[in-house]
Amino acid sequence: MPSLPDMNATDVVDMARRAAEHQAPRDHHIHNEDLKPALFEWLCRMGDSSLILGHRVSEWCGHSPVLEEDIALANIALDLIGHTQMWLGLAGEVEGKGRDADALAYRRDAADFRNFLLVEKQNGDIGSTLMRQFLFDAWHIERLRGLKGSSSERVAEIATKAFKEVSYHVDRSADLVIRLGDGTDESHRRMQKALDSHWTYANEMFTDDGLDEAVAEAGIAMRPSGLKPAWDALVDEVLAEATLTRPQNDFARRGGKTGERHTEHLGHILAEMQFLQRAYPDASW
Amino acid sequence: MATTTLPSTEQVWTWLADVPDPEIPVISVTDLGIVRDVRIEDETVIVAVTPTYSGCPATSIIELDIETALARQGVEKVRIERRLSPSWTTDWIGDEAREKLRQYGIAPPDRAGASSAGTLRASRLGGGELTVACPRCGSTETEKVSQFGSTPCKAAYRCKSCLEPFDYFKCI
Numbered sequence A: 001m002p003s004l005p006d007m008n009a010t011d012v013v014d015m016a017r018r019a020a021e022h023q024a025p026r027d028h029h030i031h032n033e034d035l036k037p038a039l040f041e042w043l044c045r046m047g048d049s050s051l052i053l054g055h056r057v058s059e060w061c062g063h064s065p066v067l068e069e070d071i072a073l074a075n076i077a078l079d080l081i082g083h084t085q086m087w088l089g090l091a092g093e094v095e096g097k098g099r100d101a102d103a104l105a106y107r108r109d110a111a112d113f114r115n116f117l118l119v120e121k122q123n124g125d126i127g128s129t130l131m132r133q134f135l136f137d138a139w140h141i142e143r144l145r146g147l148k149g150s151s152s153e154r155v156a157e158i159a160t161k162a163f164k165e166v167s168y169h170v171d172r173s174a175d176l177v178i179r180l181g182d183g184t185d186e187s188h189r190r191m192q193k194a195l196d197s198h199w200t201y202a203n204e205m206f207t208d209d210g211l212d213e214a215v216a217e218a219g220i221a222m223r224p225s226g227l228k229p230a231w232d233a234l235v236d237e238v239l240a241e242a243t244l245t246r247p248q249n250d251f252a253r254r255g256g257k258t259g260e261r262h263t264e265h266l267g268h269i270l271a272e273m274q275f276l277q278r279a280y281p282d283a284s285w
Numbered sequence B: 001m002a003t004t005t006l007p008s009t010e011q012v013w014t015w016l017a018d019v020p021d022p023e024i025p026v027i028s029v030t031d032l033g034i035v036r037d038v039r040i041e042d043e044t045v046i047v048a049v050t051p052t053y054s055g056c057p058a059t060s061i062i063e064l065d066i067e068t069a070l071a072r073q074g075v076e077k078v079r080i081e082r083r084l085s086p087s088w089t090t091d092w093i094g095d096e097a098r099e100k101l102r103q104y105g106i107a108p109p110d111r112a113g114a115s116s117a118g119t120l121r122a123s124r125l126g127g128g129e130l131t132v133a134c135p136r137c138g139s140t141e142t143e144k145v146s147q148f149g150s151t152p153c154k155a156a157y158r159c160k161s162c163l164e165p166f167d168y169f170k171c172i
Ligand SMILES: [Zn+2]
Pocket: B134, B135, B136, B137, B138, B139, B159, B160, B161, B162, B163, B164
């Protein structure tokens, strides 16, 4: 910590005082060989869902129905890509094979991606995009809330940062789901249709598997099924206010977060997203 | 070889206090509270910087500006460290900087707002919608146009008294 005995500007002294003597936290999980494969893949799950949703949302840039929405969607996409850099950056560090966030984002094939099926779905109309966003945001905020207390300090610091931003995302998407659901007959009809269409995809977010189990046992992240009660509470509250009917279907479409069976849409996203890096590796300008 | 003398960390802090934020040039990177540490190791000046928003495109520009500013002062070796925790909060923007923001036409962040992140919806449902004063005329008769404004850190507002639109530096 620099001491600033001979400085007069009080604000600078104050700034230095506030600049905590804080190095990047040491995290024993990062170097745990037994946990490494599971932690790497779990971090890819977090990063890939942010990356693919961020890319999907960015497709609206310049095409939104109103200027404010265009700006909001672009900003949300930016936040999600920012989270991706942190999650995939840490994933690359854990893997220890010299791959950074860019290498993981741009040089893996569809079968290696671990994102939820929900986020690779095509945008559809703005109502469908916003409903998908709300269902994801409601999961995301609960996921991050829990991760702030992760036994992995590196995971916790990413979650603490992202949580603040995602609280704005969920605030906005909930607001718009209510406005459009409880809007005109046409907007109501479209929002209900979007909800019905996304529902079984959203259920994947709460499926547990062996990898979740390993990460939960290490105290890194709660089992996905454990996030369901809080998600249900928020979703039910917002849907009620939006005069929308919650689908009674617990079936979960699976295969995204395990990478076993992505939809055909993921390949198209990657073709567009990865083209430049594939054609001109490490291009810079 | 090493004929240049290394600056003190205090000196580096004062130089950094003159590096403007690329998007809001009236305040400096130290005003913003994003410079978290300055230290010198093996003749290298290390500056720890924390991002405002995770995806803020200005982050890499800020890092470049810091490197350029220090190079101009004759510092040969600079390393920028990105630091995530403690995560940046608008509470680190000092009073003087808040006044500069207001004069520039940006409503400064609410003091009490940062800690409420994550309970936004709950606080609004409870009638706790934030009152933001217009930076031009001071009127509190303002309305939020969009939670997301021209940059990740700002929301779009409109003043109902003087009818001007303005940016509000939102709390995180
Ligand atoms: Zn005004």
